Amino acid sequence: MQLSSLVGRLPYPSHRLQRALAIAAIVTQAGIGLTGSIVRVTGSGLGCPTWPQCFPGSMVPVEHPEYATLNQWIEYGNRLLTIVVVIVAALCVLAAWRVYLDHPSRKRLVRLAWIMPLGVVAQAVIGGITVLADLLWWTVALHFLPSAALVWMAVVLLRAFNEGDEPPMPRVPRASRPVLGGLVVSLAGLIVAGTVVTGAGPHGGDPDVERLDAPIETLTLVHAVFLYVFLALLIVLGFQWYRARVEKQLWTPYALVWAIAVAQGVLGVVQYRLGIPEPLVSLHVLGSMLVIAATAALWCVTRDRGPVVSAAPATPRNTVGAA
Numbered sequence: 001m002q003l004s005s006l007v008g009r010l011p012y013p014s015h016r017l018q019r020a021l022a023i024a025a026i027v028t029q030a031g032i033g034l035t036g037s038i039v040r041v042t043g044s045g046l047g048c049p050t051w052p053q054c055f056p057g058s059m060v061p062v063e064h065p066e067y068a069t070l071n072q073w074i075e076y077g078n079r080l081l082t083i084v085v086v087i088v089a090a091l092c093v094l095a096a097w098r099v100y101l102d103h104p105s106r107k108r109l110v111r112l113a114w115i116m117p118l119g120v121v122a123q124a125v126i127g128g129i130t131v132l133a134d135l136l137w138w139t140v141a142l143h144f145l146p147s148a149a150l151v152w153m154a155v156v157l158l159r160a161f162n163e164g165d166e167p168p169m170p171r172v173p174r175a176s177r178p179v180l181g182g183l184v185v186s187l188a189g190l191i192v193a194g195t196v197v198t199g200a201g202p203h204g205g206d207p208d209v210e211r212l213d214a215p216i217e218t219l220t221l222v223h224a225v226f227l228y229v230f231l232a233l234l235i236v237l238g239f240q241w242y243r244a245r246v247e248k249q250l251w252t253p254y255a256l257v258w259a260i261a262v263a264q265g266v267l268g269v270v271q272y273r274l275g276i277p278e279p280l281v282s283l284h285v286l287g288s289m290l291v292i293a294a295t296a297a298l299w300c301v302t303r304d305r306g307p308v309v310s311a312a313p314a315t316p317r318n319t320v321g322a323a
Contacts, residue, residue: 004101012102013095015161015311021092022158025116028085029154030289032123033147035078037285040203041278045135047075051128054079082124089116092157102314108165109310112157119150135209137199141192148191151289155296164306172302173244176237180302183233187295190226191288197223203281220272227265234258253298260290 013021039045047067048054054076055062061072096113100106123146130139170177197219199212212219234257241250264287271280 004097007094007097008101010094010098012313013098015308018095018099018161018310019158021088021095022154022161024088025092025154025157026151026293028081028088029116029119029147029150030286030293032078032081032085033144033151033289034282034286035081036144036147037282039075039078040140040198041281042071042074044071044074045140045209046131047071047073048079049131051131079127082120082127086117086120089120092116096157099310103310105165106310109157109160112153112160115153116150116157119146119153122146123150137210137212141195141199144195144198145191148288148292151292152296155293156300159297159300161310162308163304164309166304166306168303168305170302171250171304172246173240176240176244176302179233179237179240180299183230183237183295184299186226186230186233187292190223190230191292193219193223193226194288201276203276203278224265224268227261227268231261231265234261250301253294253301257291257294257298260287260294263287264291 039047048061049067050056053059054072055064061069061076063069064072092113093110093116096106096109100110123143126139126143126146130136130143133139172180196212196214197216200214200216200219201211234254238254241254264284267280267284267287271277271284274280
């Protein structure tokens, strides 16, 4: 195993570095979604009209009478951020792999880490299809959804760096499990409905792209219903936990989800009432990423997989593949 031998020669990542890389994955995955929204609201989606090149024969923006220089660089900057996302994802894999070589029980950690670069590749391919399809509304929606899923998985990866690999033991009442499942489903519906609202709205990435031909008022109402369901399930969860007297540590992530979700709902109402101004659109996307991350953190803390065993390297006799 030549690759394992090379990885085994790397210094063992400290627990602080392990956590830092996972946090960087959360930030970069959320960041690419945020910059994508900036591309949309500034009408820069076709600033680079080809993919993977920016223009035929050029990887970088060039002066062109049909495309404003600023729009070109906004779209190109979003593409450049993908390189940062790839680097962070690769470092997460190397850190998890290096940990696994000292702690062979940590296979789950490696699998979670590999989701990051594989997800980025999928995101890049969908992004290329989006450009080549001239920003059809449904391709723009599909381009956003992997970022949302990868933010969730990056939070799970962070949790994995901070816990063991024992069978998960619930820290909440049995009745809370279907409620937590419903919370995740309603969040998924909320995010998907939000992309559909965007598909019918004015911000498609370019002024001339075709929009979804559906009443935005109805789509917005569906989007709001998912938020009401999400909040209602949070209320049920809170009552269950209060009656069961769950550990105090669970209430902090619970309260954080409440705060972010309510703020996001208020922002959505203000955004709609003001006619969907560009800055609020990007702020709403940022709020979506925060809701996803907070809900993922809440999901993670409801299970206990035992203490972390890989904060430090194993003794030399237990090290695998370092030769």
